[in-house]
Amino acid sequence: QTVVTQEPSFSVSPGGTVTLTCALASDSVSTDHYPNWYQQTPGQPPRTLIYNTDTRSSGVPDRFSGSILGNRAALTITGAQADDEADYYCVLYMGGGIYVFGGGTKLTVL
Amino acid sequence: QVQLQESGPGLVKPSGTLSLTCTVSGDSITTTHWWSWVRQPPGKGLEYIGEVHHGGRTNYNPSLRSRVTMSVDNSRNQFSLNLSPATAADTAIYYCTRISCSGGGCLYYFDSWGQGSLVTVSS
Numbered sequence: 660q661t662v663v664t665q666e667p668s669f670s671v672s673p674g675g676t677v678t679l680t681c682a683l684a685s686d687s688v689s690t691d692h693y694p695n696w697y698q699q700t701p702g703q704p705p706r707t708l709i710y711n712t713d714t715r716s717s718g719v720p721d722r723f724s725g726s727i728l729g730n731r732a733a734l735t736i737t738g739a740q741a742d743d744e745a746d747y748y749c750v751l752y753m754g755g756g757i758y759v760f761g762g763g764t765k766l767t768v769l
Numbered sequence: 770q771v772q773l774q775e776s777g778p779g780l781v782k783p784s785g786t787l788s789l790t791c792t793v794s795g796d797s798i799t800t801t802h803w804w805s806w807v808r809q810p811p812g813k814g815l816e817y818i819g820e821v822h823h824g825g826r827t828n829y830n831p832s833l834r835s836r837v838t839m840s841v842d843n844s845r846n847q848f849s850l851n852l853s854p855a856t857a858a859d860t861a862i863y864y865c866t867r868i869s870c871s872g873g874g875c876l877y878y879f880d881s882w883g884q885g886s887l888v889t890v891s892s
Contacts, residue, residue: 710878756828
């Protein structure tokens with residue numbers, strides 16, 4: 660069973676910068692996993708933010724950026740705003756049509 | 770702009786079959802994309818269930834493979850999920866999604882989501 664780990668929670672001040680990460684328990688995350696990131700607010704379906712490691716989905720502000728940092732995928736929010744408060748999920752593609760979600764990070768902006 | 774809409778019973782009895790259908794509009798299900806299901810138990814995280822292609826090929830989450838069947842109805846532009854036998858642990862919001870693929874290959878992400886359908890497994 661593949662386990663993808665994210666920080667359970669994170670806090671950032673308005674205008675601040677925060678980096679959320681996505682790790683594999685038994686391997687390094689690379690571009691071969693096509694890391695993607697989703698934002699979910701209460702009562703809503705997930706919204707696609709980043710795909711293929713660092714490509715922003717249509718309409719996503721450029722304060723959201725994706726990268727590989729060391730052996731993890733990362734989502735950086737630069738200049739956080741109040742409406743960035745949400746749950747963030749990463750997904751890794753493991754091959755063979757198998758995708759694994761991370762447990763999600765609850766981001767608080769205060 | 771593609772739109773996806775889940776439909777199906779909101780209540781399923783334990784040991785019964787959880788069945789959902791996703792109706793696709795604004796795109797043909799017979800394109801190069803794959804179509805998938807993701808679920809979210811109340812207050813918990815997201816879980817990939819599996820994917821289906823219009824030609825009938827499927828890939829399932831290994832943890833659910835023994836209980837899951839996905840199919841497509843090209844004439845109705847729909848795809849479906851069956852999960853049996855259902856247990857209380859299958860209580861969740863079920864989302865249908867599109868996985869972005871083109872002639873050049875797939876980008877391996879969920880580019881469109883339905884609004885979700887809550888299914889409760891209870892007697």
